[in-house]
Amino acid sequence: MPHQKTVFDTASKASHDYRQSLSARPVMPDAASLARLKTLHGPLPIEGEDEIAVIDRLHDIGSPNTVATTGGRFFGFVVGGALPVSVAASWLASTWDQNAGSWLLSPIAGELEVIAGGWLLELLDLPRDAAFGFVTGATMATYSSLAAARSSLLNRQGYDVKKSGLTNAPRLRVVMSEEIHPTNIAALGYAGIGTDQIEYCPVDDQGRIIPSAMPRLDPLTIVMLQAGNINSGAFDDFETVCEMARAVGAWVHVDGAFGLWARTSQDKAHLTSGIDLADSWSVDGHKWPNLTQDSAVYFCRDSEAVHDVFGVDATYLMKDANRQPNNFTPELSRRARGIEFWAVLKTLGANGVASIVDRSCAHAQHFAEGLRQAGYKILNDVVLNQIVFVADDEAQTRRALKYIQDSGQLWLGPTHWKGHYAMRISVSSAATTEDDVTACLKIMTNAYHESQK
Known part of the structure; x- marks a missing residue:
């Protein structure tokens, strides 16, 4: 007897497709995706809709309107990124x-x-x-x-x-x-x-x-x-x-x-x-x-x-x-x-948990070294996974941050630290790789140079 597709099959495929797309999609939703959120609005249905169609629509409109915190290039907050076994x-x-x-x-x-x-x-x-x-x-x-x-x-x-x-x-x-x-x-x-x-x-x-x-x-x-x-x-x-x-x-x-x-x-x-x-x-x-x-x-x-x-x-x-x-x-x-x-x-064991922490902290050190070479000033002692940094002045810092955010390839946010308007990196996702850090540093280096204009 042929297998009949269920709502669980639909959700499983959508989840798999979403995770597979993380490295290729923008970290933050684009304007076109955000505009589609309006199509979800409407009156409460009198009669219900097909459950598979509902999940398909949720994936079609919802997935592009998520922030890719589960991927390896979101550094705006310390929010981590769910491991597959956790999901x-x-x-x-x-x-x-x-x-x-x-x-x-x-x-x-x-x-x-x-x-x-x-x-x-x-x-x-x-x-x-x-x-x-x-x-x-x-x-x-x-x-x-x-x-x-x-x-x-x-x-x-x-x-x-x-x-x-x-x-x-x-x-x-x-x-x-x-x-x-x-x-x-x-x-x-x-x-x-x-x-x-x-x-x-x-x-x-x-x-x-x-x-x-x-x-x-x-x-x-x-x-x-x-x-x-x-x-x-x-x-x-x-x-x-x-x-x-x-x-x-x-x-x-x-x-x-x-x-x-x-x-x-x-x-x-x-x-x-x-x-x-x-x-x-x-x-x-x-x-x-x-x-x-x-x-x-x-x-x-x-x-x-x-x-x-x-x-x-x-x-x-x-x-x-x-x-x-x-x-x-x-x-x-x-x-x-x-x-x-x-x-x-059970999956990670003590060593696996430590490995995630150590990798995140090593990535933070890599970021700090690359940012210094690019011309930024690091404002904190990088002892864990947090980096606070600035360009030459506040106006340049703001321009650099806008360039970074507008790139769509990574995301980090602003902070105020010791009287400075600054940018902050938080590395906490196990999905972040050395390749992610290297690619992000190229964008951030370009952002520094562009901020000087």
């Missing part, structure tokens, strides 16, 4: 349609979270008994950590925030870098901590917090550190600050959205010295090691605080002795993110 695992997880809230709803999702969480603690060399939760991104991972920090610090003062709320709670303080990523401030707000509770600390020329310039810490203080400044890629002095915090009972959280993965690399692990002394950590999987989007994890030393914040109990949940995933995340119902983490870690 395939996501397909299977979606086909299974598992709700990862409780063990009963999905034994496979629950078990893979236990395994993947343990592997991550080993891979990142964090306390092996730390609690962990699989969430959407680093913002929600940071929020989850801060919610646990809030509960832990207030409970130590004899105040039950879960019972009494924050209205009459002892006032918490937050100490953070002047160059903290803004998502950390958003996460504080989600946790009910206001901006007037933040005390900003000066940073050095690479954006690292200066421990000697920090305000006095106390048992009601949350200190937020960075593993990977979003511009320079620099790392805070974790050991010194954690020792200061431990001496007075303060809490230290590390925003390690991409930089925490440096612990997997023999060449870069020294940048994270003392990071294991912190109380909580957040990291994205969709940056390194290149999972699909909506993949992040937080880790917390105080598992009781995590249960205090996220523990949910109801008769219908029919809990047993297994780890209940909903007790570790803000959501009860959610997709089974641990499936992709397990598949990627």
Whole structure:
């Protein structure tokens, strides 16, 4: 009996065709493609359409209107680029349609979270008994950590925030870098901590917090550190600050959205010295090691605080002795993110994850050397995967950036760094090759020369 084409066959072929086209298509959608988006608008259909036709149209119009972050020539943000195994695992997880809230709803999702969480603690060399939760991104991972920090610090003062709320709670303080990523401030707000509770600390020329310039810490203080400044890629002095915090009972959280993965690399692990002394950590999987989007994890030393914040109990949940995933995340119902983490870690192994980090950092060094030779000035110490650079003046920098973006062959964006309007390169996709870097440097060299005219 001949095989009848299904909607899954259609989607599989479209996905394969898309990945095969990445190296040949513009990194950003062109004007003609963007104009076609208007054809998707219209009234809600009264009668449904054929499912294969719907997927075909989605591919026909949608694929040219994506940003090719999965390819090797997008350097605008630290967003990674999904590995094939991550995409395939996501397909299977979606086909299974598992709700990862409780063990009963999905034994496979629950078990893979236990395994993947343990592997991550080993891979990142964090306390092996730390609690962990699989969430959407680093913002929600940071929020989850801060919610646990809030509960832990207030409970130590004899105040039950879960019972009494924050209205009459002892006032918490937050100490953070002047160059903290803004998502950390958003996460504080989600946790009910206001901006007037933040005390900003000066940073050095690479954006690292200066421990000697920090305000006095106390048992009601949350200190937020960075593993990977979003511009320079620099790392805070974790050991010194954690020792200061431990001496007075303060809490230290590390925003390690991409930089925490440096612990997997023999060449870069020294940048994270003392990071294991912190109380909580957040990291994205969709940056390194290149999972699909909506993949992040937080880790917390105080598992009781995590249960205090996220523990949910109801008769219908029919809990047993297994780890209940909903007790570790803000959501009860959610997709089974641990499936992709397990598949990627099983495929790459510890050495494979380190290899992606090392390749990205080597590409960054290649970029930095080529940019200097072209005439640009590099503004940061290139310690990881981030490069901040300028032409001779702001006007030339803007002209060079426009030339680069208009080429369609690569994409990077602007930033402000130490008083300069600058360009920034972030290398985080496993798909980036030496050939990509060489080809991009030719365009960027031409951009520098054109900016002089």
